[in-house]
Amino acid sequence: MTEQKDTICAISTPPGVGGIAVIRVSGDDAIAITDTLWRGKRLADAASHSVHYGSIVDAQGDVVDDCVAAVFRAPKSFTGENVVELSVHGSVYVQKAVVGLLVEAGARLAEHGEFTRRAFAAGKMDLAQAEGVADLIASRSRAAHDIAIKQMKGGFSRRLAAMHDNLLELASLLELELDFSEEDVEFASRQKLHAQAVELRDEIHRLAASFDSGNAIKEGIPVAIIGPTNVGKSSLLNALVGDDRAIVSDIHGTTRDLIEDTVNIGDFTFRFIDTAGIRNTDDRIEQLGIDRSRQAIGRATILLHVIDAANPQKADWLDSIADNQHLVAVINKTDVASSQQAADMIPAGTTTVEVSAKTSAGIDTLRDTLTGIAQSLLTDPGDIIVTNARHRQALLNALLPIERVITGLTSNLSGDFIAQDLREVLHHLGSITGTVTTTEILTTIFSRFCIGK
Template identity: 50%
Template sequence: MIDQSVICAIATAPGMGALAVIRLSGKGSIELCERLFVSPSGKRLAAARPNTVHFGKIMEGEEMIDEVLVTVFRAPHSFTGEDSIEISCHGSVYIQQRLLQLLITSGARLATPGEFTQRAFLNGKMDLSQAEAVADLIASSSSAAHKMALNQMRGGFSDELMKLRMELLRVTSLLELELDFSEEDVEFADRSELRSIAVGIDTLIFRLCDSFSLGNVLKNGIPVAIVGNTNVGKSTLLNALLREDRAIVSDIEGTTRDVIEDTINLQGITFRFIDTAGIRHTDDKVESMGIERTFSKIEQARVVLLLVDTTKDISNFVPYYTRVKERLATDARLLILLNKIDCFQTSDSLVAEIAALSSGEPILPISAKTGYKIPDLVEQLVATVNINALSSGDVIVSNARHYEALSRARSAIERVISGLDSHLSGEFISQDIRECLHYLGEITGQITTDEVLGNIFKNFCIGK
């Protein structure tokens, strides 16, 4: 049963501000607020039309707490699907806490994290994937993350899953109908058509799974590792990209002994830049640990910037280049940057020389110190992201829970295809289809448990 008790919470950010909003939801929330609210015109909140705003005072006995605006929402046309109230008050921390305490002593209880959104899900205002998108939307720190969360919250992902579920339900109903007429040896589902449908579903699920690698990095920031020999200008490049002195720059080799990370938003996309220890042979245990962390970050990075010092002999380029390539992830991109080009005038010949030693990776002459070609580097970084997928409204999976469920659904649908090719009976094929339906239902919340809901909504803020 759905808990319909009145809950309340501060919905705006903690601390002092010009305004603050306190939310109430649940059966009797309007009547509870009316007992504390006094309108200059004598209007009653219980008689107010839905989606209307009313000016008045919140009183505790004869004492006025604050002048407020109260917005009235009536079930089912509210965020939670219940009668709801939003109180806009002055942003004093004292006033916020005083109003919250007054609401609690008047019969409301403090909401748990994500309880407003959880009630919206339980009351059918949104499915579970849309509810999770609410948290992603609040946490979005870039245009790309915002677009993904907004598309999912509006039901883009849910629509894709609903089409899959409806097609699978139609197929499994025909297969199970055959079981009822097994003695008559009647076939309701055409096996060739069924295989074609299963292959189409497998292709769609694969596309959704494949989008997770992009969605995950767009949501959390694209990791970019800056690597190279000692004193090649890695920290200077990091500072140039961040436009601040984030890393220590020194002529002394081995200055950077640990990993330094910072994020920046470039053209609506969050990049997580990682300045690493210089790659060289050393007997210093601390520096050796830093170098090992460098290779660990290369494995985790989606983009690796390999710096080459143009003022020094490049005869040792191949060993460093080879070591980096060996640790590079299969879907990662390597960019070779010829740094300190302001001290080296014949860049064309050097580009040709490095190109002959490498395997066709992009090569860009730059000067981290003067900023030469840094805008071109930014353009190349942005180009590593498939912006077209965001612009066209394609569904991109960014939630690890969704990815895991989709992967299991795909395994089930592949067993369906294999079973059809092996001429298995409809009973076994239907079981695999139902397993696929189960995992798709876990994403939208059509099949869920209290434990899953608890894990999802515990990460929300209290007022959402």
């Protein structure tokens, strides 16, 4: 990614036709360059955070479009530089023409994420906050939006800063211990230092462990619809998503591959996976689908075990459910049969919902059950949840040296060795916010942004 501080421009709104499109210009010469194609009040004379109506004209003086220009002067802008945002009509031609004129006047096309990278370079936000911006843009549910907003506003960064300060305190006390090792002075007992290190270790572990739930909320909570053939799994999928997404047939083995669909229910996005019916079969193609069904069981956060009220069957896969998975027994076809026989086969304590996928009876109750489970993934809604795989890896990398710190404090290891491990913990946590980073890391992160952001 280019590091020079020239003036950049890009369309910031989604591609295609719309009522309005926003073209962003940022850099020392942003206002001067825009003025060369602007007809209206001179933007060079405009106050910061002011909005002006005028026209964009080409080299011949012909009007390309009427538009509104918003002026933001450095350092009080998103990037910390002079910024002009042009709101033009959403014609594809107009958008391209205005960008072309800006480039002819001396700006260059921005690279992916370059506006946000400049904001990071100017100290407007740290790296975790910048990634929160990308997550906010990509959020598809209120829950994912709320987590992204908290990260963008610095919630995660403040938690990391507090941990950083505690680590520095530990390191400074150990340094004092080394400096005055020959004198009878105790600045802090090893027991107290040990307790602080354990508290930090537990916090790092909690944050890393929150990734599974956070990533599920961000990407869509995976829900596998599991059961034997012909129990109404595909009908249930269609009822949940409100569309004929899956083929419904009385023929056993109709669904031979995984069918996925994403839908928002309440504040959450769910990724429903309709699986092939699990049964013994000699059909090689169907068996491949069944194998994939068993793999889907392992990947799902929520398992909907569909049971035919008229013909309940035992499930041999129930023993493979992990502790962090949520099982819901869904007794289907209650419009034609009693649920009692099926209910007797469900393990005690299992959440159970009775439905008729055909008539949609009980579907709202099932949706409420799903959102209730999703809400439980948030644990404490006010707490920090990690959704970024890079952050999780950095936290996991920090766990090993903090464990060595704890062991060293317990075994009265020399303070200089412990301090070295503390510096390693600080390094890994610093990589999350960008206090420790490289050009390669920055390029990778910002390349995932859209060009206009």
